[in-house]
Amino acid sequence: MNVHLTRREEFAVVTLDRQQALNALSSDVLRELAQAFDQVAGGDARALIVTGAGAKAFCAGADIKGLTGRSLSAQRGDAAFGQSVLAKLDTLPMPSIAAINGYAFGGGLELALACTFRIAVSTAKMGLPEIKLGLIPGYGGTQRLPRAVGEARALEMILSGRTVDAEEALRIGLVHRLIAGDPIEAAVSYAREFSAFGLPALRLARDAVKRALEVPLHEGLKIEADLNTLAFQTEDAVEGMNAFMEKRKARFRDR
Secondary structure, X not given: OOEEEEEEOOEEEEEEOOHHHOOOEOHHHHHHHHHHHHHHHOOOOOEEXXXXXXXXXXXXXXXXXXXXXXXXXXXXXXXXXXXXHHHHHHOOOOOEEEEEOOEEEXXXXXXXXXXXXXXXXXXXXXXXXXXXXXXXXXXXXXXXHHHHHOHHHHHHHXXXXXXXEHHHHHHHOOOOEEEOOOHHHHHHHHHOOOOOOOHHHHHHHHXXXXXXXXXXXXXXXXHHHHHHHHHHOOHHHHHHHHHHHHOOOOOOOOO
């Protein structure tokens, strides 16, 4: 197995483990990731943490040896499959955190971009270097990177293929926080900042923010009003408001 699904307290942890290939993505790895994400979606974890085995790489990207000699239809199919696997992170009922513990290049950075949050060790390096191979990103990088760092920075990174270090990644909004020590422990600590809240409200809030980038402001406001109304109907909302008035901590039940 190249992908391990484990548990750390109330959090699911998916670890890429191909250390001899810097945890690079292959067809087998993508299939294992898809299965792991489906298991997480059907479980009771409060958040998902995604990381790489070892201290050198989160995920160094696609396995280049597997790309050569492909037919156009095979390449198109691989891109579509890779996108569908990473899209599963967008539809999880709980937030996800990429704990970037080293190199995150190409498909590895695209995997991290598909997560709700990204945290990184200070020695992490990130980039989309496909242009250096005469290619462009194919697992969502051209779409998710602009949403994270803006069009200008995304164009500069993709067209130059350059690497950014952790400090720059934090400065431009590519990662949310720099961490020290064990990446999984740091991710668990980060997840606890929101994991006590109800999953329905967390998911509705995520949906509202994502859709804000896809529609004009007046349409986004309508979407927000609709999702706000859905949240208002939940048992968690009743509990949250009652707890506030009673000056006690809310006990959310994800209903």
